[in-house]
Amino acid sequence: MTYSVGTAHERRRESTRLGVLLMTLTVFGPVSMDLYLPALPALTVELGAATSTAQLTVTACLIGLAGGQLIAGPLSDRFGRRRPLLIGVIAYVVVSVLCAVSPTVEVLVAARAVQGLAGGVGIVIAQAAGRDVYAGGALIRFYGRLTVIGGLAAVIGPLLGGALTTLMDWRGLFLVLAGIGVAILLWVAAGFGETLPVEGRTSGGFARVAADMRVLFGDRGFVGAVFVQGLVNAALFAYLSGATYVLQGVYGLSPFQYALAFGLNSAGFALCGYLAGLGSERWSIPGTLIVGVAMAGAGGLGLLTAGLVHVPLAVVLVSLVLLVGGTAVTTPPSTTIALADYPQFAGTASSILGAARFAFGGIVAPLVGVAGSLSILPLGVVTTGSVVLAAIVGIVFLVARRSGSSNSVGTITDGEISCVEQS
Numbered sequence: 001m002t003y004s005v006g007t008a009h010e011r012r013r014e015s016t017r018l019g020v021l022l023m024t025l026t027v028f029g030p031v032s033m034d035l036y037l038p039a040l041p042a043l044t045v046e047l048g049a050a051t052s053t054a055q056l057t058v059t060a061c062l063i064g065l066a067g068g069q070l071i072a073g074p075l076s077d078r079f080g081r082r083r084p085l086l087i088g089v090i091a092y093v094v095v096s097v098l099c100a101v102s103p104t105v106e107v108l109v110a111a112r113a114v115q116g117l118a119g120g121v122g123i124v125i126a127q128a129a130g131r132d133v134y135a136g137g138a139l140i141r142f143y144g145r146l147t148v149i150g151g152l153a154a155v156i157g158p159l160l161g162g163a164l165t166t167l168m169d170w171r172g173l174f175l176v177l178a179g180i181g182v183a184i185l186l187w188v189a190a191g192f193g194e195t196l197p198v199e200g201r202t203s204g205g206f207a208r209v210a211a212d213m214r215v216l217f218g219d220r221g222f223v224g225a226v227f228v229q230g231l232v233n234a235a236l237f238a239y240l241s242g243a244t245y246v247l248q249g250v251y252g253l254s255p256f257q258y259a260l261a262f263g264l265n266s267a268g269f270a271l272c273g274y275l276a277g278l279g280s281e282r283w284s285i286p287g288t289l290i291v292g293v294a295m296a297g298a299g300g301l302g303l304l305t306a307g308l309v310h311v312p313l314a315v316v317l318v319s320l321v322l323l324v325g326g327t328a329v330t331t332p333p334s335t336t337i338a339l340a341d342y343p344q345f346a347g348t349a350s351s352i353l354g355a356a357r358f359a360f361g362g363i364v365a366p367l368v369g370v371a372g373s374l375s376i377l378p379l380g381v382v383t384t385g386s387v388v389l390a391a392i393v394g395i396v397f398l399v400a401r402r403s404g405s406s407n408s409v410g411t412i413t414d415g416e417i418s419c420v421e422q423s
Contacts, residue, residue: 018133019142021191024184025085025126026146027153028092028119029065029358033058034157035177037244037262038255039170046170049105051245055366058241060109062362064116066355069124071117073351074209077202081129081347082194088121089185096178100171115177120358122184124351131339131346132195137281139340144277144332148270157266162259202345212345216352224397225338228289229330230356231390232296235383236327237361239320242368242379250376251313261317268321272328285333286398292329293391299323300384307377316376323383330390337398360386 036043044054068088075084095115102108130142164173202208216222247253247261272295279288302319305311335353342349364386368379 015133017191018129018193018195019145021187022126022130022142023145023149024187025122026150027180027184028122030150030153031157031180032061032065032115032119032177033240034153034262034266035161035164036170036173037157037240038162038259039165039173040244041248042165043108043170047105047108052366053105053109055241055368056109057105057112058237059362059365060113061116061119062237062358062365064113064118065120065123066116066357066359066362068117068120069351069354069358071351072121073124073128073347073349073354074202074212074345075347076125076128076196077209077212077345077347080194080196080198080201081125081132082192084121085125085188085192086185088118088125089181089188092118092122093178093181093185096174096181100174100178116358120354124347124354127335127339127350127354128347129195131343131350132200135343140281140285140332140336141277143335143339144273144280146335147273147276147328147331150269150273152266152270159259159263162256165255196347200344209348212348213352216342216345216349219341220397222338222342222349224393225334226353226356227393228293228390228398229334229338229353230360231386231393232293232327232330233357234360234364235296235300235386235390236324237358238364238368238379238382238386239323240361241365243320245368246316246376246379251316261320264317265320265324269324269328272325273331276329276332279329280333280336285336289330289333289337289394289398292326292331292333293387293394294326295322295329296326297384297387297391299326300380300387303376304380304384307380326387 040054040057043049043057044051047054072084072088092115095111095118099108099111099115102111126146127143130146131139134142160176161173164176202212243262244258247258248255253261272292276288276292279291299319299322302315302322306316306319338353339346339349364382367382
């Protein structure tokens with residue numbers, strides 16, 4: 001079925017149900033990344049892998065998440081959102097089981113890449129379907145809530161992973177991921193109708209996709225938003241890859257203590273994402289973006305300082321909170337800038353945005369382990385460098401945008417598709 005216009009009350013109910021499901025789809029990335037992180041050192045020992053090689057399991061998932069979005073976004077513009085989503089969730093369940101039975105780190109790295117490919121489908125379709133059904137202030141609020149739910153998933157993931165490590169090994173954690181995938185599959189099959197009607201779909205195959213991408217990359221605002229979000233998220237993923245070694249190896253935290261510290265950071269991520277949605281809607285989209293980049297930069301500098309001189313654990317934790325909080329603040333405004341003007345191929349635009357986020361993260365994640373598991377300096381260098389580049393890109397591509405477009409993200413009209421959220 002497709003979502004259709006009804007009474008205002010029916011649209012609100014339909015919007016709420018769909019919004020909850022779309023936000024749930026965003027747990028693919030954070031949960032896939034975070035659930036097994038407390039067990040990463042144990043995984044490294046069991047499989048006899050070097051630290052940098054074990055971190056490739058993170059990198060492979062990130063690159064897969066990027067590639068999956070690049071594939072699923074244009075396909076969802078062509079064939080609708082429902083079919084690609086069902087295929088992606090089924091594949092996610094199967095490959096999560098394959099991760100659990102991997103005999104070597106090399107096999108696990110390959111399986112994680114495919115797991116990322118499948119998981120990327122849910123992320124890109126959640127963003128694109130949101131653009132199908134929301135506009136104006138409702139669209140900004142939706143992207144803010146996507147950020148929040150991603151942060152909450154990141155809270156639940158490591159906390160659950162840390163608790164589960166007392167009951168099972170890392171293989172069992174991947175079976176838990178498979179079970180989560182099954183639950184989401186059942187929900188999608190029963191509760192996700194088509195959000196993109198046939199008349200709104202693209203045609204023309206690869207040539208049309210290439211034409212759409214030329215339009216997108218010709219827009220300075222889109223390009224700037226993609227690179228700013230990608231570079232800031234590169235700093236975040238460097239943290240995801242390296243924090244487990246820093247907090248457990250350098251500061252001696254247990255897996256459960258690490259999960260608590262990670263949960264604190266993720267709670268900050270969720271809170272900052274919520275506040276960023278409000279700030280973007282009620283204050284200024286570019287202003288909120290600037291605040292986010294500044295916060296992330298302060299966190300990176302704190303970690304760089306910790307790599308140069310010994311600092312108490314509290315300094316590192318505050319720096320991490322600033323880093324992840326700043327990433328959360330940049331997400332709603334940069335996503336709105338990137339997607340709001342392109343409802344006609346929201347899937348393709350969303351896929352590029354999401355691919356940049358995870359591809360940049362996949363590139364930098366192994367760099368934090370080049371000095372071994374007992375050094376913070378590479379993490380500080382990577383996070384600071386990534387945020388500085390994001391600031392430069394923002395100045396070059398976004399500052400010169402039309403002054404009248406700072407909060408112009410589309411308007412809700414009578415022709416908007418069905419379940420636009422009511423203010």
